[in-house]
Amino acid sequence: MxxxxxxxxxxxxxxxxxxxxxxxxxxxxxxxxxxxxxxxxxxxxxxxxxxxxxxxxxxxxxxxxxxxxxxxxxxxxxxxxxxxxxxxxxxxxxxxxxxxxxxxxxxxxxxxxxxxxxxxxxxxxxxxxxxxxxxxxxxxxxxxxxxxxxxxxxxxxxxxxxxxxxxxxxxxxxxxxxxxxxxxxxFQTFTNGSTGALFAGFPAVWDHFLFGTSTGLTWSNMTDTQRAASAISLSQLVWNGTSVNSVAGQVLNAGPNFKLTLPASIASNNVDLGIAQFGAPLNTTGVLGEIMPVAAQPASIGNACEPLNATNVLAVNGKIALIDRGGCTFLIKVKNAQNAGAIGVVIANNAAGLLNMTGVDATVTIPSVMISQAAGNALKTALLGRSRTRSGVFARLLLDSTTPAGTDNFGRVKMYAPTTFASGSSVSHFDTTAFPNLLMEPAINVGLTQVVDLPNDLTFRLLKDIGW
Ligand SMILES: [Zn+2]
Known part of the structure; x- marks a missing residue:
């Protein structure tokens, strides 16, 4: 046929x-x-x-x-x-x-x-x-x-x-x-990523490896509606092929991770992060600390938009402060936490998605990351009822070789799925969070090597997954 x-x-x-x-x-x-x-x-x-x-x-x-x-x-x-x-x-x-x-x-x-x-x-x-x-x-x-x-x-x-x-x-x-x-x-699907409609009623071999992490399904097993939603799911579209994923860490650098380390019951990697333009850049050692929420009394202090009160200073001093997004700039929040003695900041988003945090202030020296609203809610649940001075929940902010840049929590390489469908780009490229840059990102970046395989690139490995 x-x-x-x-x-x-x-x-x-x-x-x-x-x-x-x-x-x-x-x-x-x-x-x-x-x-x-x-x-x-x-x-x-x-x-x-x-x-x-x-x-x-x-x-x-x-x-x-x-x-x-x-x-x-x-x-x-x-x-x-x-x-x-x-x-x-x-x-x-x-x-x-x-x-x-x-x-x-x-x-x-x-x-x-x-x-x-x-x-x-x-x-x-x-x-x-x-x-x-x-x-x-x-x-x-x-x-x-x-x-x-x-x-x-x-x-x-x-x-x-x-x-x-x-x-x-x-x-x-x-x-x-x-x-x-x-x-x-x-290196393409033949399925319509905008509508989710299969080409002439059948999936592409590509679709057997394109995987939606929110549904747990490959594109070959989704409905049209699920595929169309998956195509704009941002960080929730990944490649599920072993040829690529088994060697991603050999090509991609250590990526940012907000790693929950204790208690064991909630230990996890969180690699879907927004990164800060200001403060100390993450490194492979990272910052290890106890997570302590800034209490919302009054709301402007819960947002850390004003200098923290004595109770919050006691809570976050020497700890990693958990702060809600909203009310003022990221810089103000992180600076207030730093002034209270915090060693790092985790901003919980107050809306869907993630963004990198912009701002310039050389006096901000502690690292900070943004986690998703869902991850923030889960963390708050884990912190419920714990002491205001010792939460017992520990995390490390770091660049982690076990979570290479451009992969998800399970080491699967992310595919390009911006929230607005980009015809010709979405779904049939690697995500732009991969670093060093890959040949098959949607734009041709400076610094590519003309090498399509290890140790510089994953393109050939992906073609191996589909049968080459
Ligand atoms: Zn292309």
Whole structure:
């Protein structure tokens, strides 16, 4: 069974550029004469790219990216990429750098690991062992022809060198191509993330690994309504594949953790945090202390919006103060707690979601984090009825290697699910909290390495999860 995702009507010249590796990937140049990959404009030689026309430089850099993937992948079937440079959405301040995806999807073929499930053409061919649809291309890739020109991120063109020495302000084309090719290889869902509707009634192989932590279901087992809600669930959408999650800590740095350590009955990791722009940055040792709520009498003191009264000073001195959000700035709250002798602050949100706490005040020196409203309520319940001077509830604020940046409480890598659905970005990328930055975040960040696997990146590991 096959379905065509994209219709490609343009005539094209076959330009086979097999890259030697574990798989062969051919590029079909889909540009017309004189434009895009055929642009004859003479340009200075750049980086390790030997060519001196714009079109030839573009093609060489694309071939370089194709070579990286060809060396990693394992398939006996040639992967065919139809590529072009075209006008894509852009303004003076933002631009779509490229877009790519599978041209055809297949299900219920011999070798498929899940029944009733769509696979991208290149992966389906690999699993089937030969081309299911001979003569068809696998991946359609488009790149922004106008980048760097007027009204298209002016001054920020593609860097077409292949040496990963990107001048400040330019955009590494090799990284963009690696990213887009990954989408075409299967780093995408075919399900409509906005409505939750499956493509032609069946889930994508992607959906068997996309997991909603609030429902405990993979996308393949959700209703349309559940999927649409999951797509905008912020930190509650994760990847549930062992190839990625088992090595996330080898790629991602220690991440922030508000770790409840005592009593054992409530010991837990809380990695869904808002981070403060001010105060001491978290480190791997962290701050260990007893959690003590600032009492709400009167409310302005419960919010720590005024200097703490004697009772609260006695409570939080030498402890980690728990304070509700609201009533004044985060800086005022943390400063008041610090003045009362607190060694750290946990702000409990008073609304859904989380945010990073902004503000500048060099006199604030203690660390602080924000926890969700739900986590705050749970903590308050645990503190109910305890002494106002010794709660017996201990926590550590730290950067924790057991909770890498961009993973959830269970070490699962988070997927991008902002509260407003972003077509083309949501659900089919890693979350932006991952650090160091990953190739498959929704934006191409500075500092990427052209490496798609350990020790720098998780993209190839994810493709392994879906069957590569
Ligand atoms: Zn992308």
């Amino acid at each position: 096959r379905k065509t995702l994209l219709t490609v009507l343009m005539a094209a010249v076959l330009l086979a550029l097999p890259a030697m590796g574990a798989a062969t990937i051919s590029i079909i140049n889909n540009d017309g004469a004189g434009v895009g990959l055929n642009d004859p404009t003479v340009v200075p030689q750049v980086g390790t790219n030997p060519h001196t026309t714009l079109g030839a430089q573009r093609l060489y850099a694309l071939q370089h990216a194709v070579g990286v993937w060809a060396a990693k992948l394992d398939s006996s079937v040639t992967i065919v990429v139809r590529a072009s440079f075209e006008p894509l959405t852009c303004t003076a301040t933002a631009a779509v750098l490229g877009s790519a995806g599978a041209i055809e999807v297949f299900r219920d073929f011999s070798g498929a690991s899940f029944a009733g499930t769509w696979y991208p053409g290149a992966l389906a061919d690999k699993l089937f062992g030969s081309s299911i649809s001979p003569g068809s291309d696998d991946i359609r890739a488009r790149f922004n022809r106008d980048l760097g020109g007027a009204n298209c991120l002016p001054g920020s063109p593609f860097y077409l060198g292949t040496d990963n020495s990107i001048p400040s302000g330019q955009v590494d084309f090799v990284a963009v191509a690696l990213h887009e090719l990954a989408h075409g290889l299967g």
